[in-house]
Amino acid sequence: MPTIKNFDQVFKIAEREDAMRMTVISAGDAEVMLTVKEARERGFIEPILIGDEDKIKEASKGADFNLDGVKIVHEREPQVMAYASVEMAIRGDAEMQMKGRLPTSYLYRAVIRKRFRSPGVKKFNVIDFYELPSIDHFIAITDSGINITPDFETKLEIIQNTVSIFHLLGYPEPSVLPLSAAREVNPDLVSARDNRLLRTARREGRVDDCVIEDAFSLSDLFLGYRRYFDRGNLDLSKTPHIFLTPNLDAGNILAKLYHLFEGVRWPAHIIGGAKTPVLIPSRGDDHRMMINNIAFGVAIAHLMEEKR
Amino acid sequence: MMMNFEDIINSAKNRERKRMVMPCIDLYRSSISAPEDQGYSDEKSILKTVMTAAEAGLIEPILIGEERRIKEKLVSLEILEEKTEIIGEKEEIKAVNRAIQMIHDGDADLLMRGMTKTRGFLSAISDKDGLMKNNFLSYVSLFELKDRLMLLTDTYINDFPDLSRKIAIAENSIELAETFGIKKTKIAALSSIEYVNPAIPSTVDAAVLSKMSERGQIDAVVEGPLDIDAASSKIAAKRKGIDAAVPEEANVFLFPDIESAYAFYQFLIFLFGAEMTGTLMGTRSPVILNVGIGTPKSMVLEIALGVLRC
Numbered sequence: 001m002p003t004i005k006n007f008d009q010v011f012k013i014a015e016r017e018d019a020m021r022m023t024v025i026s027a028g029d030a031e032v033m034l035t036v037k038e039a040r041e042r043g044f045i046e047p048i049l050i051g052d053e054d055k056i057k058e059a060s061k062g063a064d065f066n067l068d069g070v071k072i073v074h075e076r077e078p079q080v081m082a083y084a085s086v087e088m089a090i091r092g093d094a095e096m097q098m099k100g101r102l103p104t105s106y107l108y109r110a111v112i113r114k115r116f117r118s119p120g121v122k123k124f125n126v127i128d129f130y131e132l133p134s135i136d137h138f139i140a141i142t143d144s145g146i147n148i149t150p151d152f153e154t155k156l157e158i159i160q161n162t163v164s165i166f167h168l169l170g171y172p173e174p175s176v177l178p179l180s181a182a183r184e185v186n187p188d189l190v191s192a193r194d195n196r197l198l199r200t201a202r203r204e205g206r207v208d209d210c211v212i213e214d215a216f217s218l219s220d221l222f223l224g225y226r227r228y229f230d231r232g233n234l235d236l237s238k239t240p241h242i243f244l245t246p247n248l249d250a251g252n253i254l255a256k257l258y259h260l261f262e263g264v265r266w267p268a269h270i271i272g273g274a275k276t277p278v279l280i281p282s283r284g285d286d287h288r289m290m291i292n293n294i295a296f297g298v299a300i301a302h303l304m305e306e307k308r
Numbered sequence: 309m310m311m312n313f314e315d316i317i318n319s320a321k322n323r324e325r326k327r328m329v330m331p332c333i334d335l336y337r338s339s340i341s342a343p344e345d346q347g348y349s350d351e352k353s354i355l356k357t358v359m360t361a362a363e364a365g366l367i368e369p370i371l372i373g374e375e376r377r378i379k380e381k382l383v384s385l386e387i388l389e390e391k392t393e394i395i396g397e398k399e400e401i402k403a404v405n406r407a408i409q410m411i412h413d414g415d416a417d418l419l420m421r422g423m424t425k426t427r428g429f430l431s432a433i434s435d436k437d438g439l440m441k442n443n444f445l446s447y448v449s450l451f452e453l454k455d456r457l458m459l460l461t462d463t464y465i466n467d468f469p470d471l472s473r474k475i476a477i478a479e480n481s482i483e484l485a486e487t488f489g490i491k492k493t494k495i496a497a498l499s500s501i502e503y504v505n506p507a508i509p510s511t512v513d514a515a516v517l518s519k520m521s522e523r524g525q526i527d528a529v530v531e532g533p534l535d536i537d538a539a540s541s542k543i544a545a546k547r548k549g550i551d552a553a554v555p556e557e558a559n560v561f562l563f564p565d566i567e568s569a570y571a572f573y574q575f576l577i578f579l580f581g582a583e584m585t586g587t588l589m590g591t592r593s594p595v596i597l598n599v600g601i602g603t604p605k606s607m608v609l610e611i612a613l614g615v616l617r618c
Contacts, residue, residue, distance in 0.1 A: 031547065132579055144500070148508055181570035184426045186467055191567060217571065218578040219601045239579065243571075249510050250568035252500035252535060254575060259540035260453065261580060284537030284544030 003170035004299065005138060006131045007292055014044045014295040017302045020095040022294070023048045023085040026078060026102035028055025033063035035290040040070075044298045048073065048094055050081045051101075078102055082110035089276050090115050095301045098279040098294065108146060111271060111278055118164070121273040123147065123157040126280060127165065128255035129268045129296060135236045138169065141243045142272065144255035145280065148248045152194050155244060156201055161272030162242050163210045168303040173209050174241035179250065180216040191246035192216060198244075213240055256282060268296035277301050309489035312452045313583070313609055316488075320366050320612035328596075328611065329416035330358060331403035331424050332373035348603055351423050352385060357607040358420070359387045364608070366615050370395065370416055372403040400424055404432045408439060411593045418614045420596035429597075430465075439591040446477045447597070448484050449573050449586040450609075457488055459560040463569040463586065464599055471513050474562065475526065478517060480589035481560045482528045487616055495521075496539035496558040497532025498568070502548055504533065510564030517562070529553055532562075577601065585609035587617070594618055 004010060024036055027049040033056075039045045049056050049067075053074040060067050075081045081102065088094040099107050112124060126145030129138050143150060143158050150158060159176055166174035178198050180191035199212045215221040221238060245251035258267060266289035271278040277297040281290045310316055334351060348354070358369050370393045371378055378394050397403040404424055410416040419439070421429045433439050447464035450457060461481045466473055478495055485493040497514035504515045514532030521530035531539075531554035538545040538555055545555035563569035576582040585606040588597045594614035598607050 135579075179567070179571045181467070181566040183464070183570065185430060185465065189467065189567075218574045222578060236579070245571065246567040247565070248508065249498075249500045249564040250571055253498055253563070253568045254571055256536045257540075257572065257575060257580075259537040259544060282535075282537055282544075283548050284535070284541065286543070286547075 001170050003137070005136055007295070010292075010295050010299045013302060014298040015042065017298065019043050019046045020298050020301045021046045021048060021093065022297070023050055023073075023088055023094045023097045024100045025050050025081050025085045025097060025107060026100040027051045028059045029101035030059045030062040031287055032100040032290070033059040033065050035287040035294065037063050037065040038287065038291055039294045044294055045096075047071075048088065050075055050085055052076050078106045079109065082106045086110040086113065086116055089278075094276075095305075096277040096279065096297050098297065099281065101283070104145060104280055107278070107280065111274060116275055118161075118273055118275055121157070121161065123154055123161075124271055124273040125158040125161055126251075126255075127162050127270050127272045129270065130258070131267075132236075132239075135239050137171070137239075137241060138166075139239060139241060139243065140166070141245065141251060141255040143245065143248065144251035144269070145248070145271075150247070152197055155194055155198060156207055158272065159198065159210070159212075159242070159244060160207050162244075163208050165270070165272060165300065166210075166241055167208070168300065168307065171241060173211055175211040175213055176242040176244055177213045177215060177218075177221060177240040178244040179246060181246075182216045189246075194246070210242075256284070259284065266292045268293040270297060270300065276304060311456055313457075313585070316457075316609060316616065317364070317612050320615040321364060323615055323618070325365055326367050326417040326615050326618050327370060327415070328358070328361075328367040328418045328420055328614070329370040329372065329407045329410050330354075330420040330422040331397075331400065331407055332371040332378055332422055333398070333400045333403050333424065334373070334377060348607070349423060349598070351381070353604060354422055354598065354607070355381065355385060355387065357604045358611075359385075360604065361608050361611040362391070366608075366611055367418075369393070370410070372397045372406050374398055401428065401432070404429055408432060408437070411439060417618045418594040418596065418611075420611070420614075421598055426597070426599065433591060433595060439593055439595060441590055441592045442476075444473070444476045444480075445588060445590040446480045447586060447588055447599075448481050449569075449584055450613075451576060451582045451584045456559070458558075459485060460569060460573055461560060461562060462566065463563070463573045464566075464597075465588070467566045469565070471516060474513055474517060475520070476590075478526055478528065478530065478560070478562055481562070482526075484587065484589060484617075485528075485559050487613075490559050493528040493560060494554045494558045495528050495530045495532075495560040495562050496534045496554050497530055497562045498536060498539060499533035499564055500535060502533055502535050502538050502550060513564070514562075528560075530562075531555070531558075536561075574601075585613065587613045 022045040050073040125143035127142040178195040182192035202212045279297045372395045446462045449460040449463040499510040511533040518532045542556040594617045
């Protein structure tokens with residue numbers, strides 16, 4: 001299988017493969033509906049809309065989305081919506097799920113159940129996949145959504161969950177940079193200690209095929225970067241595939257810093273460790289960003305099926 | 309109001325030339341060569357940068373070190389040495405202390421770290437005979453975002469600041485923003501979520517800072533907690549139900565801790581190609597820290613910032 005390196009390839013898969021049944025949890029939102037409409041028209045998904053039927057109908061009008069033939073599950077209670085969605089995924093009535101206008105904590109509570117975890121998985125994490133100009137591979141930032149201050153064991157789980165998705169995408173040995181702000185004025189941070197321990201854990205085979213970088217930061221990694229600056233362009237091919245952040249604040253801020261810039265291909269936000277794709281677009285994302293997220297989810301759902 | 313790096317350089321050039329003292333000890337005497345590949349923190353790059361700043365009319369350099377060696381070095385770099393004052397001193401710590409003394413005596417206006425070890429340099433600054441203003445240091449990084457200067461703090465000094473330290477960090481950033489002519493500084497107190505969540509301490513700190521600004525305890529508009537999308541875009545903020553003045557217009561991003569700030573600043577440089585500079589805040593006279601991954605341009609800017617803050 002060829003390595004999937006960018007959103008163009010992701011869209012090709014989503015266009016080529018059969019539509020995936022996708023639940024939309026708390027779907028009564030115009031921006032969400034606009035995205036679902038486009039994804040359906042392009043043959044990516046067959047939506048199952050969960051939420052308050054009145055709100056869904058109103059939002060669909062705003063998006064000019066004809067609901068004929070679209071399954072709607074009427075439900076008002078956010079937690080029940082999330083449970084209903086995960087149940088459908090477990091039963092095999094939906095291949096993937098997307099968060100609509102729902103506080104994410106409800107979804108996590110529903111998703112975390114054992115029956116929905118991939119074999120061996122104890123913890124979930126949120127992974128954000130980026131495509132950046134001049135980098136010829138996907139990069140991912142994690143954890144941006146679940147574990148507030150992950151301890152060492154949790155970090156190991158987060159890496160494993162993320163590496164598994166890179167394996168699916170056709171990267172046999174993704175590189176991982178466990179970020180740390182260790183620096184000359186203070187080299188003794190917990191993140192620096194964990195960074196070293198993670199390398200040992202990898203050598204001991206406690207995490208699947210990947211390379212844990214011998215570096216704390218991008219400046220460490222690009223040692224010798226001066227040559228590139230002098231030449232006027234930095235060679236980014238050494239950019240790691242996976243950035244493991246020391247805490248949730250760092251993960252979330254880094255994962256969404258694209259909002260500052262124009263021209264970045266919008267990232268996909270997805271939960272790691274789940275049996276089937278769960279997409280959690282940020283509520284700040286608009287439909288142009290969310291459609292990338294859906295296409296990415298469809299590609300992953302397809303790759304997961306192929307693997308099974 | 310200064311909107312970009314060019315404005316900073318031009319404003320500094322309009323000021324009177326300042327005397328800048330820098331320890332200039334060859335730390336790599338015993339090793340084979342300076343680690344040039346690690347960036348621009350080698351003596352050659354730093355001396356060249358200092359001379360660039362001198363030629364631009366920003367400063368008059370005063371170098372403290374072994375006189376003969378420095379002269380030879382300047383000659384080998386084809387830099388005219390007669391304009392440069394050199395003060396003889398052989399040891400690193402003594403050179404730093406001598407430089408600090410010159411600031412105290414009014415013989416120099418600003419101090420540059422040069423290639424002395426950052427840790428030792430900072431402890432000399434923090435010493436009771438050092439250059440502290442209020443017993444608190446913080447670092448502000450700077451980059452150009454669309455049509456304005458964006459301040460990031462604390463990107464270097466404080467690891468996990470508590471609320472009282474965050475107040476001090478905010479105040480230092482306000483002081484710098486005022487240097488740029490910003491009247492009412494807008495600060496986004498960043499976190500991972502825009503709701504207060506007791507399990508995420510940064511959301512609580514951000515909310516308190518926000519309330520303090522509302523009550524006039526901090527002389528700025530602080531909005532928080534904001535996640536980065538709400539802080540960066542009015543539309544994103546609106547979708548989250550936040551109707552405030554700070555989204556998309558923030559002058560300062562106040563970070564929850566060093567892990568987020570340091571990685572953010574490095575992402576901007578390496579992955580988003582941003583030009584960055586920065587400045588140490590909290591000293592009585594400007595101190596140029598020329599940290600880690602600065603380029604010659606960012607170092608000249610840091611010197612210009614120092615000149616503006618004299």
